[in-house]
Amino acid sequence: MKFRTDTFPVLLRHFLRDAFMNEEDGLGRRGIGSVTLVIAGLMILGTLLTMDVLVKYLLLGQAQFATPFQIQVEKLRFFSLQATISGIIICAGVRTFMPRLRDFELVRSLPVRGRTLVGAKVSAAATFVLLVSTAYSLPAAVTFTLFTSDTAWVNPLRMLLTLIIGSTLQTLGILCIVMMLQGPLTFAERIPGGKVFAGLVRGGVLLFFIGVFCWFPGVYEKLLTAGSDPGIHLSWWPPAWLAGFPLPAGSPLLPALLVVFPAVAYGLFLLIGLTSFQKNGIPSERSVHVRKHRGIISHPVAWSGFLALVIFFRLTLKRSRRLKAIILFITAATLSLALIPMAARWLDSGEAAQFSDLLTLLPLMLNISLVCALRFCVIQAVEPESSWVFRLLRTSAGHPRPALLTAFVLNLVVPLNTVLFGLLAFPLGPVAAGKLVIFHAATGMALAAALLINFPWMPFSIRGLADEEGVKLDAVRWLLVIVFYYWIMRALGKVDLGGGTAWILVGAAPICAVIILVVILFIRGRKKVLLFEVDA
Amino acid sequence: MRIAVENLTRQFNRVNVVDGVSFRIEPGDLVGYLGPNGAGKSTTVRMLTGLLDPSGGEILCDGGLVEDNPLDYRARVGYVPEDSHLYSYLTGEEYLLMVGRLRGLSTRRVMAKLHHLAELLRLKEVDLYLPLGNYSKGMKQKVLIIAALMHGPEMLILDEPFSGLDVTVSSIMRTFLNRFCAAGGSVLFSSHILEVVERLCNRVIILHKGKIVADTTMTDLKSMRRDHVVEEVFNQLVEQVDVNGIAKEILIYAKDR
Numbered sequence: 111m112k113f114r115t116d117t118f119p120v121l122l123r124h125f126l127r128d129a130f131m132n133e134e135d136g137l138g139r140r141g142i143g144s145v146t147l148v149i150a151g152l153m154i155l156g157t158l159l160t161m162d163v164l165v166k167y168l169l170l171g172q173a174q175f176a177t178p179f180q181i182q183v184e185k186l187r188f189f190s191l192q193a194t195i196s197g198i199i200i201c202a203g204v205r206t207f208m209p210r211l212r213d214f215e216l217v218r219s220l221p222v223r224g225r226t227l228v229g230a231k232v233s234a235a236a237t238f239v240l241l242v243s244t245a246y247s248l249p250a251a252v253t254f255t256l257f258t259s260d261t262a263w264v265n266p267l268r269m270l271l272t273l274i275i276g277s278t279l280q281t282l283g284i285l286c287i288v289m290m291l292q293g294p295l296t297f298a299e300r301i302p303g304g305k306v307f308a309g310l311v312r313g314g315v316l317l318f319f320i321g322v323f324c325w326f327p328g329v330y331e332k333l334l335t336a337g338s339d340p341g342i343h344l345s346w347w348p349p350a351w352l353a354g355f356p357l358p359a360g361s362p363l364l365p366a367l368l369v370v371f372p373a374v375a376y377g378l379f380l381l382i383g384l385t386s387f388q389k390n391g392i393p394s395e396r397s398v399h400v401r402k403h404r405g406i407i408s409h410p411v412a413w414s415g416f417l418a419l420v421i422f423f424r425l426t427l428k429r430s431r432r433l434k435a436i437i438l439f440i441t442a443a444t445l446s447l448a449l450i451p452m453a454a455r456w457l458d459s460g461e462a463a464q465f466s467d468l469l470t471l472l473p474l475m476l477n478i479s480l481v482c483a484l485r486f487c488v489i490q491a492v493e494p495e496s497s498w499v500f501r502l503l504r505t506s507a508g509h510p511r512p513a514l515l516t517a518f519v520l521n522l523v524v525p526l527n528t529v530l531f532g533l534l535a536f537p538l539g540p541v542a543a544g545k546l547v548i549f550h551a552a553t554g555m556a557l558a559a560a561l562l563i564n565f566p567w568m569p570f571s572i573r574g575l576a577d578e579e580g581v582k583l584d585a586v587r588w589l590l591v592i593v594f595y596y597w598i599m600r601a602l603g604k605v606d607l608g609g610g611t612a613w614i615l616v617g618a619a620p621i622c623a624v625i626i627l628v629v630i631l632f633i634r635g636r637k638k639v640l641l642f643e644v645d646a
Numbered sequence: 647m648r649i650a651v652e653n654l655t656r657q658f659n660r661v662n663v664v665d666g667v668s669f670r671i672e673p674g675d676l677v678g679y680l681g682p683n684g685a686g687k688s689t690t691v692r693m694l695t696g697l698l699d700p701s702g703g704e705i706l707c708d709g710g711l712v713e714d715n716p717l718d719y720r721a722r723v724g725y726v727p728e729d730s731h732l733y734s735y736l737t738g739e740e741y742l743l744m745v746g747r748l749r750g751l752s753t754r755r756v757m758a759k760l761h762h763l764a765e766l767l768r769l770k771e772v773d774l775y776l777p778l779g780n781y782s783k784g785m786k787q788k789v790l791i792i793a794a795l796m797h798g799p800e801m802l803i804l805d806e807p808f809s810g811l812d813v814t815v816s817s818i819m820r821t822f823l824n825r826f827c828a829a830g831g832s833v834l835f836s837s838h839i840l841e842v843v844e845r846l847c848n849r850v851i852i853l854h855k856g857k858i859v860a861d862t863t864m865t866d867l868k869s870m871r872r873d874h875v876v877e878e879v880f881n882q883l884v885e886q887v888d889v890n891g892i893a894k895e896i897l898i899y900a901k902d903r
Contacts, residue, residue: 116747116750117747117748117750120744120747120748121748128733131733131735211731212731212732212733214697215697215727215729215731216731216733216745217748218696218697219695219696219697219720219723219727220720220745220749221717221718221721221748221749221750222717222720222748
C-alpha cells in the first residue's frame with residue numbers, strides 16, 4: 111500500500127489524537143485525561159502482576175521457578191491477562207478506530223486518496239492500542255526479566271524482547287480480528303435482523319476476551335500439573351497463538367498454529383476489513399441526527415410527560431450504540447465472572463447440584479447486572495439536547511423518578527424475566543421456573559427502585575461531571591445496595607422454592623420491599639427538585 | 647477550469663435521486679443550482695466533490711475524466727458542505743491547519759492565510775483558539791469557507807454556504823463571489839433559497855425530482871413568462887402548489903389548542 115508522504119503523517123497524527131478524544135462521552139478534550147488514567151492503571155496492574163509472580167517464587171524461595179517451564183507458564187499468564195485487556199479496549203474503541211462518515215467527509219473533498227485515509231486510520235488505531243498494551247506490558251516485562259535473568263540459562267535481552275514482541279504481536283492480532291469483523295458486521299446491520307446478529311457476534315467476542323481471564327486459572331492449574339508436556343493444553347489456548355513466543359515443545363499442533371493463526375488474522379483483515387470499508391459503505395452518522403427527538407415528537411399522546419419519559423427512555427436505549435455497549439459489557443462481565451466458572455465446575459464434575467445452583471443463579475445475576483447497567487446508563491450524557499424538551503414539560507411531567515422506574519420495569523424487568531421463564535421452564539419445570547422468575551422479577555424491581563432513590567437528573571440529558579461529589583457518594587451506596595441485595599437474594603434463593611409456606615415468605619419479603627420503596631420514591635420525588643443541564 | 651457533467655445519475659434503493667443531469671460550467675460562471683428540498687442538489691454536489699460515486703454518467707474537468715485524476719481535480723476545487731461534520735475537540739486554528747497541511751501548504755503559509763481570512767470574515771482571533779464544539783452555526787460556516795479558500799481554488803462548490811452567516815458577512819461573500827468569477831474563477835452555488843440565487847448568480851440550473859427542468863440565465867428565466875416574477879416562474883417549473891391555500895391550512899393547525 112503506497113501512501114502520499116505529505117498527507118499520511120498529518121492524517122496519522124490527527125487520527126491518533128482522535129482515538130484519545132472520546133467525543134461520544136461528551137468529554138471532549140478531557141477524554142485525553144481519561145485515557146491517561148487508564149494507561150497509568152494498566153502500568154500499575156502490569157507491575158502488580160509481576161510482583162505477584164516475584165513474591166510467589168522468589169521471596170518464598172521456591173526452587174522450581176528456576177526452570178524454563180515455570181517461566182513459560184508465568185509468561186502465559188501475563189499474555190492471557192493482556193489478551194483480556196487489549197480485547198476489551200479494542201472492542202470498546204473499534205468504532206472510533208474504523209473510518210467514519212466524518213473522516214470521509216473531511217478528507218475526500220481534499221486531494222487525499224481513500225487508501226491513505228484508511229491506512230492512516232488503521233495505523234493510528236494500531237499505535238493507540240500498542241501504546242496501551244505497552245503501558246501494561248513494559249513494566250511487567252522489565253521487572254520479570256530483571257528478576258529471572260540471574261539463572262544461567264536465561265538471556266535477559268532475549269527474554270525482554272520476547273515479551274515485548276509477543277505482547278505487540280498479540281495486541282495487533284486482536285486488533286486485526288476485531289476490525290476484520292467490524293466491516294462485515296456494519297454491513298450486516300443494514301439487513302433485517304442484522305443488528306441483532308451483529309450485536310450477538312460483538313457480544314460473543316467481548317465475552318470471549320473476558321472469558322480468557324476467567325478460564326485461565328483452570329488452564330494455569332492444568333499447565334502446572336502437566337509437568338514437562340504442557341504444549342497439548344497451549345494448543346487450545348488462543349492467546350498463545352497470537353503472542354507467538356517460544357513455547358515448550360511437545361505439541362505438534364502448536365508451531366503450525368503460531369504461524370497460521372496470525373497469518374490468517376492479518377490476511378483476513380486485509381481482505382475483509384479493509385475492502386469492506388469502501389467509501390460508500392461507511393455507516394451514516396447523519397441518519398442518527400435526523401432521527402433525534404423524532405420519538406418524542408411523533409407521539410403527541412406522550413406529551414403527558416410521564417409516558418413521554420418512558421418512550422424517551424426506550425428510544426434512547428435503542429438508538430445509542432454506546433449505551434448498548436455499556437449494557438453488553440456489564441452483562442458480559444457479570445456472566446463471565448459469576449457464571450462461567452460455575453458452568454466450568456459443573457462441566458468438570460457433572461454434579462446435578464452444581465447445575466441446579468447455576469440455574470438459580472442465572473436470573474439473579476442477569477437481573478442484578480442489567481438493572482445496574484441501566485442505572486449506570488441513565489447518568490450518561492447521550493442526549494443532553496433533550497433537556498430542553500423535558501424542561502418545557504416540567505410542570506406537567508413532575509419528577510421523572512416514577513416514570514423511570516416504570517421504564518426500567520417495562521423495558522427490562524418484564525421482558526428479561528419472560529425470556530428467563532422460557533429458558534428455565536424446560537430444565538426446572540414450569541411451576542418452579544415461574545416461582546423463581548416471579549421472585550426475581552419482584553426483587554429486580556426492588557433493586558431498581560433502591561438504585562433510583564435520590565436520582566435527581568433527567569435521564570441521559572445531563573453531563574455526569576455536573577455533580578462529581580454526588581457521583582462518588584452514589585458509587586458507595588450502589589456497592590452497599592448491590593452487595594446486600596446479592597447476599598440476601600443468594601441466601602433466599604437457597605430456600606426450596608417448591609415449598610408452599612417458605613415460598614410465600616420468601617416471595618412476600620421482596621414484594622413488600624418493592625411497595626415500600628416505590629412509596630418512598632413517590633414521596634421523595636415530590637420534595638426533590640429535578641435537575642436539568644442548565645441548572646447543574 | 648471547465649467542468650462538464652454528462653448524463654450524471656445516482657440511485658438510492660433503485661430510485662434515481664439524480665437522473666441524467668448534464669451541464670457545463672465555464673470560467674467566470676456563477677451558477678445557481680436551485681431546487682426544492684429533496685430535488686437532488688446535494689447529491690449532485692457530493693458527486694462533483696468526490697464524496698459519492700455516480701451510478702452513471704461522467705464528470706469531466708478540462709476535457710479529461712475526473713476519475714482518472716481525482717487528486718488533481720480536488721486540489722483545484724474548494725468545497726463548502728451543507729452539513730459541518732467537524733471534530734468538536736479541535737480548535738478552529740487546529741482544524742484549518744490540518745486542512746491546509748492536507749492540501750500541501752506549509753504550516754507558516756496556512757497560519758498566515760487563515761488568520762487573515764478569519765479577520766476578513768469577522769471571525770475573532772480569540773475564537774480560533776476555541777474548540778469547534780463551542781462554535782455557533784455561523785462561526786462553523788466561516789471556518790468551512792476559510793478551509794475552502796485557503797489553497798487558492800479555481801472553482802468553488804458551495805452547498806447552502808450562507809446558512810447561519812450574518813448580514814454583513816453574507817454581503818461580503820456575495821461581493822467576493824462576483825469578483826472571484828470576474829477574475830476567472832467559477833462557482834456552483836447550490837441553494838433552495840430563490841432570493842439568494844436571484845441576487846447573486848448569472849446563470850441558474852433548476853432541478854426537480856432529480857432532473858434538470860431549466861438551465862438558463864437569470865434574465866431569460868425571468869422573461870420565460872412575461873409579467874411574472876422569478877418566484878412564480880420557479881413555482882411553475884418546480885411544483886404547482888397553492889401557496890395561499892397551504893398557508894391558510896397551516897394557520898388552522900397552528901391556532902388549534
